[in-house]
Amino acid sequence: MVTAETNVEYADWKEWDPKDYNKEYYSELTLDGRYLMEWVEESVRLSPPVPVALEFGSGPTVLHTFPLVTKAKEIHLAEYLPVNRAEVEAWVANEPNTHDWSMFTKAFLEMEGHVNPTDADIAAREQDVRSRITRVLPGDAGQKDPLGPDMRGYYPLVTSLCCADSATNNKGTWRLFMENISSLVQPGGMWIISACGEHSYYCVGQRCFPGANISGRDMLNCLLELGYRDIDVRLREVPGSSEHGFGCTILARAIKPKDAPV
Numbered sequence: 300m301v302t303a304e305t306n307v308e309y310a311d312w313k314e315w316d317p318k319d320y321n322k323e324y325y326s327e328l329t330l331d332g333r334y335l336m337e338w339v340e341e342s343v344r345l346s347p348p349v350p351v352a353l354e355f356g357s358g359p360t361v362l363h364t365f366p367l368v369t370k371a372k373e374i375h376l377a378e379y380l381p382v383n384r385a386e387v388e389a390w391v392a393n394e395p396n397t398h399d400w401s402m403f404t405k406a407f408l409e410m411e412g413h414v415n416p417t418d419a420d421i422a423a424r425e426q427d428v429r430s431r432i433t434r435v436l437p438g439d440a441g442q443k444d445p446l447g448p449d450m451r452g453y454y455p456l457v458t459s460l461c462c463a464d465s466a467t468n469n470k471g472t473w474r475l476f477m478e479n480i481s482s483l484v485q486p487g488g489m490w491i492i493s494a495c496g497e498h499s500y501y502c503v504g505q506r507c508f509p510g511a512n513i514s515g516r517d518m519l520n521c522l523l524e525l526g527y528r529d530i531d532v533r534l535r536e537v538p539g540s541s542e543h544g545f546g547c548t549i550l551a552r553a554i555k556p557k558d559a560p561v
């Protein structure tokens with residue numbers, strides 16, 4: 300498929316390579332990466348302790364679960380592509396040749412206020428994360444119940460980072476994906492979201508994948524329409540990421556009202 304405005308040809312999801320993705324986006328701590336990590340860390344700090352948190356659309360990554368251990372007894376990951384779930388499961392099992400996340404672990408520890416975290420501190424956090432990730436689930440945002448009907452309204456803390464907007468090039472489909480992911484948030488719970496702003500693709504090497512081309516206003520309107528309260532939306536320019544297909548990052552968090560229907 301080719302986008303009208305950019306003439307970019309999208310790769311098929313079958314062509315997704317988890318190791319290429321991690322290498323391209325998580326070999327160094329980029330400006331947009333740092334903005335996102337700070338947003339997740341700050342948002343998690345605002346959450347009360349929870350029995351279980353969900354990271355939806357993790358891709359082949361685990362880094363954004365690192366701050367979750369400060370609040371969640373248990374962590375579930377959900378991801379659409381089996382190759383990405385396999386990559387995450389290999390990291391959880393501490394298998395060799397998985398991605399080295401230590402620079403991100405260290406950065407999160409520093410954001411939490413640890414001064415000069417040592418290698419032992421980093422290893423301890425990663426071990427803590429491994430022991431709390433109890434499920435790696437298949438999740439399809441295109442389904443009304445992305446994790447099945449039993450998980451409707453199940454999670455008091457949900458992260459979905461560059462997921463709904465980076466899984467389609469259609470704004471209507473993005474809106475539907477958002478509604479479906481939202482169904483997983485427990486009434487009274489917090490949803491932490493990020494999106495690549497105003498982009499219709501993002502690249503992994505020579506391959507480009509779709510972007511829904513959403514704006515900060517789209518995000519705000521969507522959260523209002525879905526009935527959220529205490530909504531924060533922040534926009535950050537990230538000019539260094541334009542080679543990947545986007546120049547702005549959208550960060551959001553919101554609380555689902557306690558009396559919201561499940």
Ligand SMILES: C[S@@+](CC[C@H](N)C(=O)[O-])C[C@H]1O[C@@H](n2cnc3c(N)ncnc32)[C@H](O)[C@@H]1O
Binds near residue numbers: 378438460
């Ligand atoms: C840009 S990656 C985001 C990965 C990770 N959250 C991160 O921040 O690096 C987009 C993710 O959307 C996932 N995806 C594609 N179609 C999906 C669908 N229908 N439902 C849920 N996720 C989907 C892809 O498998 C991919 O992992």
